[in-house]
Amino acid sequence: MSISAASRAVFLILITVVVVDAATAQGRATPNTQLASKDIDTRVEALLKQMTIEEKIGQTVQYSAGFATGPSASNLTYDELVAKGQVGSMLNVVGAERTNHYQHIAMEKSRLHIPILFGLDIIHGHRTTFPVPLAVAASWDPEAAETVARVAAEEARADGIAWVFSPMVDIARDPRWGRIIESNGEDPYLSSALARAWVKGYQQDDLSKPGSVAACVKHFAAYGAAIAGRDYNAVDMSELTLRQVYLKPYHAAVDAGAATVMTSFNSINGVPGTADPLTLTQILRKEWRFDGFVVSDWGAVAELKNHSIGDGPTVARKALMAGTDMDMEGDLYGTVLAAQVRSGKIPESVVDEAVRRILRVKFALGLFDHPYTNVGPAYSPTPERREAARRVADETMVLLKNDPVEGVGSLLPLTAKTKTVALIGPMADDARDLLGAWTVTGSPKDVITLKTALSERLGDKLLYAPGCGLLAGEDENVLMSVTFAGGAASVDQSVADDDKTITEAVDTARKADVAILALGEPTNWMEGEASSRVHLGFTGNQEKLLEAVVATGKPVILVVLAGRPLQLKWADEHVPAILEAWSPGIEAGPAVADVLFGDVNPSGKLPSSFPRAVGQEPLYYAQTATGRPARGELNRMPRNAAEKFVSRYMDEENSALFPFGWGLSYTRFSYAKPTVDRAEIPVREVADNHQPVATVSVDVRNIGSVAGTEVVQLYIRNTEASVEQPVRELKGFTRVTLAPGEMKHVTFPLGFDELNFYGVDLKKTVEPTTYNIWVGGSSLAIAETSLMIAE
Ligand code: NOJ
Numbered sequence: 001m002s003i004s005a006a007s008r009a010v011f012l013i014l015i016t017v018v019v020v021d022a023a024t025a026q027g028r029a030t031p032n033t034q035l036a037s038k039d040i041d042t043r044v045e046a047l048l049k050q051m052t053i054e055e056k057i058g059q060t061v062q063y064s065a066g067f068a069t070g071p072s073a074s075n076l077t078y079d080e081l082v083a084k085g086q087v088g089s090m091l092n093v094v095g096a097e098r099t100n101h102y103q104h105i106a107m108e109k110s111r112l113h114i115p116i117l118f119g120l121d122i123i124h125g126h127r128t129t130f131p132v133p134l135a136v137a138a139s140w141d142p143e144a145a146e147t148v149a150r151v152a153a154e155e156a157r158a159d160g161i162a163w164v165f166s167p168m169v170d171i172a173r174d175p176r177w178g179r180i181i182e183s184n185g186e187d188p189y190l191s192s193a194l195a196r197a198w199v200k201g202y203q204q205d206d207l208s209k210p211g212s213v214a215a216c217v218k219h220f221a222a223y224g225a226a227i228a229g230r231d232y233n234a235v236d237m238s239e240l241t242l243r244q245v246y247l248k249p250y251h252a253a254v255d256a257g258a259a260t261v262m263t264s265f266n267s268i269n270g271v272p273g274t275a276d277p278l279t280l281t282q283i284l285r286k287e288w289r290f291d292g293f294v295v296s297d298w299g300a301v302a303e304l305k306n307h308s309i310g311d312g313p314t315v316a317r318k319a320l321m322a323g324t325d326m327d328m329e330g331d332l333y334g335t336v337l338a339a340q341v342r343s344g345k346i347p348e349s350v351v352d353e354a355v356r357r358i359l360r361v362k363f364a365l366g367l368f369d370h371p372y373t374n375v376g377p378a379y380s381p382t383p384e385r386r387e388a389a390r391r392v393a394d395e396t397m398v399l400l401k402n403d404p405v406e407g408v409g410s411l412l413p414l415t416a417k418t419k420t421v422a423l424i425g426p427m428a429d430d431a432r433d434l435l436g437a438w439t440v441t442g443s444p445k446d447v448i449t450l451k452t453a454l455s456e457r458l459g460d461k462l463l464y465a466p467g468c469g470l471l472a473g474e475d476e477n478v479l480m481s482v483t484f485a486g487g488a489a490s491v492d493q494s495v496a497d498d499d500k501t502i503t504e505a506v507d508t509a510r511k512a513d514v515a516i517l518a519l520g521e522p523t524n525w526m527e528g529e530a531s532s533r534v535h536l537g538f539t540g541n542q543e544k545l546l547e548a549v550v551a552t553g554k555p556v557i558l559v560v561l562a563g564r565p566l567q568l569k570w571a572d573e574h575v576p577a578i579l580e581a582w583s584p585g586i587e588a589g590p591a592v593a594d595v596l597f598g599d600v601n602p603s604g605k606l607p608s609s610f611p612r613a614v615g616q617e618p619l620y621y622a623q624t625a626t627g628r629p630a631r632g633e634l635n636r637m638p639r640n641a642a643e644k645f646v647s648r649y650m651d652e653e654n655s656a657l658f659p660f661g662w663g664l665s666y667t668r669f670s671y672a673k674p675t676v677d678r679a680e681i682p683v684r685e686v687a688d689n690h691q692p693v694a695t696v697s698v699d700v701r702n703i704g705s706v707a708g709t710e711v712v713q714l715y716i717r718n719t720e721a722s723v724e725q726p727v728r729e730l731k732g733f734t735r736v737t738l739a740p741g742e743m744k745h746v747t748f749p750l751g752f753d754e755l756n757f758y759g760v761d762l763k764k765t766v767e768p769t770t771y772n773i774w775v776g777g778s779s780l781a782i783a784e785t786s787l788m789i790a791e
Contacts, residue, residue: 032257034207035291040363044356050112053338053348056355059088059114060326061334062295065102066092078102082116083109086334088358089117089163089295089326094441096373099160103371114359115367119163119216119295121440123182124148124585126155128385129435129442131396132523132563133168135582137184137607138663139395140711140733142197147388149201154211159441160373162365163214165262167198169249170219174618175608176229178531181437181523181563181583183224185607186620186660188245189730192252199256207259207364214361217253218262219297221279222246226266229617230532235266240723242268244758245622247279251288259292259361263324265300272307274300275315280323293325293357301330312336317346325354381446386587393591398580398604399664401572405555411514411577412557413598413666422463422512423454424505424549426470426495426542427520427561433470436583437528437563446586450518450559453589457597463512467505467549468541469495470522478539482526489522498541502548509549509556516596517546517575520561523583527563536567536614543570550574559592565610572657580606598666603709603735605663605778609656616652621660621779622726630654661713661730661778667704667740671783674698674775676750680788686766692749694787698775700746702738709737710777714748718757720769725757728779748775750787 034040048056058081065078081087082105093099099118106116124130130148139145149166156164169191172183184191195217202215222242226233237246254261261284264273273279274296284290301324304315316332317340327333340346362368381389402410414421427433429451431444455462469492471479479488495501509515519542521527526539537543547570550556557577560566561584571578579602581592594600609619630648632639632655639653648654678694686693700712714732718725732748752766759765768791774781 032291034364035360040360043363044359048352053341055085055112056351057333057337058086059355059358061087062089062091062326062328063087064092064329065090079105082106085110085112089119091119093118094120094159096160096375100372107371115362115371117163117362118161119165120161122152122156122164123166123438124436126152127379127441128381128389129439129585130389131393131585132181132436132583134181134183134185134563135396137194138398138604140605141395141735142193144392144395145194145197146201147392149198151385151388153202153213156213157211158376164202165216165218167195168218169195169253170224171246172224173620174229175536175565176532176534176617177226178527179529181527187730188248190607191249195249195253196256199253199258203257208366214259214365216260216262217250217258219264220250220261221264221273222268223264223266231530232265235268239762240758243762254288254290261294263294263296263300265297267307272304274324275304275318275322277322285323292361294323295326296324296328296330298328299330301327301332313340321350325357389585390587390591393584393587394594394600396582396604397595397602398606399602400578400580400658402664403576405576408555411555414596418513420461420512421458422508422515423451424465424467424515425518426466426468428518433523434584434588436585437523448589450589450592453593457593463508465505465508466495467545468498468501471540472496473498473541474539482522484525502545505545506548506552509552509554514555515549516557516559517549518559518561523563534614565608567611567614569612569657601666601706601708605661605711606658609660610658612657613652619656622729624724625727659779665708667702667706667708669710669777670701670703671776672699674783674785676785676787680790683766683768683789686752686755686789690752692751694750696748696750696773698746699743700736701743702740705740707739709735711735712746715774715781717772718769719772721757721767723757723760
C-alpha cells in the first residue's frame with residue numbers, strides 16, 4: 001500500500017527543519033528602499049488626489065509610436081492622447097528629439113504635467129552593441145554583464161530612454177526556443193548571479209543618478225519553458241520546479257532592486273502569466289515584497305482573449321486585479337477600465353495602487369524634475385566603448401575543442417609558422433549577422449568583421465571565399481518567416497549557386513595551410529522572438545560547405561557564430577578545432593582574432609548544454625535521477641548500447657555533446673582534492689544561520705606554459721532529500737587567472753543559501769543528509785569531497 005501524499009508530507013515535516021518564512025529567508029527583508037522613500041510617497045499621494053479616473057488609467061497605458069513586434073493598436077493620434085494625460089508610457093520612441101516632442105506635450109499641455117516614461121528593448125547594448133546575453137553568460141563574469149548594462153544605460157539616457165526591457169532572465173533549457181539568445185542559459189544559480197549584475201549595471205543602485213535607467217525583469221514567469229520550444233506556447237510544470245528552478249533568477253533581480261517586471265505571454269499551469277494572481281500577487285508582491293510596477297508584454301492583455309478567459313473588459317479586469325499595472329500596446333486598459341471602475345466592478349483602490357507604483361518609478365528616475373533630454377551629436381562608439389565591447393567579447397569565447405592534428409599539433413592558437421590562412425564561410429564578412437539578434441539601434445556599420453580583422457593581421461597571407469550564403473538553399477517557409485514584416489527574405493544571388501561557390505571555397509582552402517570556417521545562423525529574425533526551430537544545424541548549404549572543405553584534408557578550424565546552441569555533431573566528429581564565438585557584436589572580428597592568435601587565452605564556459613541531437617531537448621545537466629539510470633549517467637562511463645530497460649535513447653547518448661560549464665583553454669589546469677573545513681554540521685545550525693557555515697577549498701594550478709583564466713565551478717548533490725534533487729547543481733563559481741605554474745587556493749562558502757531546497761510544502765528547507773561536492777572546470781568536474789548535515 002502506498003503512503004498518501006498528505007501523510008508523506010506530515011511525515012517529512014517531522015524529520016526536516018523547515019524554514020517557515022520562506023519569503024524572507026533568502027530574499028530582501030525590506031522593500032526597495034528607493035521606491036519606498038517617504039519623500040516619493042508624499043509626492044505620489046499629492047498627485048494622486050488631483051487625478052481623475054481617466055488620468056489615473058492614462059498612467060497605466062503604454063503605446064508604441066515606432067515599429068511593432070505584434071498586433072498594434074492602430075489609428076491613434078498620440079499627440080492628442082498625451083495632451084489629455086491618457087498615455088503614461090511609450091515604447092519604440094528613440095532619440096532626444098523624438099522623446100522631447102512627446103515630453104513637451106505631456107509636461108506643457110496635459111493638465112497635471114506628468115512626464116512620459118520612455119521604454120525600449122535594449123538587449124545587448126544600445127548604440128554600442130555588445131555580444132548577445134547568452135554569450136555574456138558564457139563569460140561567467142557578472143562584471144562583464146554589469147559593464148554591458150552600464151554602457152547601455154548611459155547611451156539610452158542620452159537618447160531619452162529611462163527604462164530598458166532587460167534583463168531577460170528566463171531559464172532556457174531548449175535551444176529550439178529562439179529566445180534562448182536573450183537568456184543567461186539553463187542554470188538558476190548562474191542566471192541569478194548575472195541577473196543581479198545586469199540590474200546593478202542599469203540602475204547603479206540609484207535610479208536618480210545620471211545615466212541610470214529602470215531595469216525590467218522579464219518575462220514573468222517561466223516563459224523559457226514553452227512546451228516543445230515553440231515560442232508563446234503554454235508552460236506546464238509543478239510549482240516545486242517553478243520555485244526551485246525557474247523563479248530564482250527573477251527573484252534575484254527583484255532583490256537587486258529591479259524597478260519593474262514584465263509579464264510573460266505564456267500560461268503557467270493553465271493560467272495566463274499576464275493574469276496570474278499566484279505569480280504576480282502572491283509570489284511577486286507578497287513573498288518577494290516587490291514594490292515597483294508590472295508591465296504586460298506586448299499586447300498580452302488583449303491576447304488574454306485568445307487564451308479564452310473572457311472578453312475585452314473581463315480580461316483587462318483580470319489582468320489588473322492579478323497585478324499587471326501597465327498595458328503595453330494592448331489598447332484595453334485605456335478603453336475598458338474606466339467604465340468598470342464607475343460601475344463598481346473594479347475597486348478604484350486597485351487602479352490607485354497601480355498608478356502609485358508607476359508614479360513612484362517616474363519620481364525615482366527624476367523624470368518630474370528633469371523630463372527632457374539634451375540633443376547631442378550623432379552617435380558613434382567611442383574608443384573606450386569599443387574597448388569595453390572587445391574585452392567583453394573576448395571573455396565570451398568558448399573553445400569547444402582543440403585536438404592535436406598529426407604532424408601539426410593543436411591548430412589553435414595560430415602561430416607565426418602559419419603561412420597562409422583561408423577564411424571561408426558566410427559569417428566571415430557579414431556585419432549584420434555578427435551584430436546579433438534583437439538590436440533596435442545597433443548598426444552593422446560599426447561592426448568590424450572577421451575578414452577585416454584577420455586581413456589586418458595577416459595581410460596577403462589571408463585568402464577569402466564566402467563559400468555559400470546563410471540562406472541560399474534554405475527552405476521556402478524559412479525564407480518567408482525570417483523577415484520582420486513578412487515576405488520572403490532576399491537571398492544573395494552571388495552566393496546562391498552552391499556548386500560554383502563551394503568549389504571556389506574548396507580551391508581557396510587547397511591554397512592555404514589552414515582553413516578557418518566561419519559558419520552560423522542568420523541572427524536577424526532567425527534568432528530571438530518568434531524564431532523557434534526544430535532543426536538546429538547550420539542553415540542553407542553551410543554543412544555541405546563544411547564537409548567539402550574538410551574533405552580537402554586541410555586542417556580546419558571551425559568558428560561558430562550563432563546566438564543559440566547549434567547541433568555540432570558532424571563537426572565534432574570531423575573538425576579538430578571548434579571555437580564557439582556566438583554573436584559577438586561590433587568588435588566581432590578583433591575579439592575572434594584575439595583568441596585565434598592567442599593574444600587572449602579563451603576562458604568562456606557554456607551556459608547551456610549543446611545537444612548531440614535535437615531529440616534530446618530539453619537537455620540540461622541538472623536533471624533528477626531515475627530509478628533506472630543508464631550506465632554512464634552515474635559513473636560517467638560511455639554508455640552500453642546493449643543495456644535494455646534503463647532510461648536512455650536507443651539511438652543516441654543521453655549526455656550533451658558539450659556540457660554545461662564546458663570550455664577549454666590554451667593552458668591546462670589541475671585540481672587538487674577539495675576539502676571542507678567542517679566534516680559535519682547540525683541541521684539546525686544551517687537552517688537558523690543565513691550566513692555561510694562551511695568553506696570548501698581547492699588548490700587550482702596552471703600546469704601549462706601560458707597564462708590563463710579558469711572558471712572554477714562548484715557543484716553539489718544532495719544524496720538523501722525528502723524531495724528528489726538534481727544529480728548535480730551549480731552552487732558557486734569564480735574566475736581565477738593563473739600564470740604558468742602558479743597555484744591559487746580557491747574557496748567557496750556554503751550555507752543555507754546554497755544547501756536549501758523546496759520541500760513538498762513549497763517552503764525552503766534543509767535536512768540531515770550528505771552532500772557530494774565537486775569542484776572543477778565544467779559540470780563534469782571530478783575532484784570530489786562531501787559534507788554531512790547531521791540531525
Ligand atoms: C515582446 C517581447 O516578448 C518583449 O521581450 C519585448 O520587451 C516587448 N515585445 C517590447 O518590444
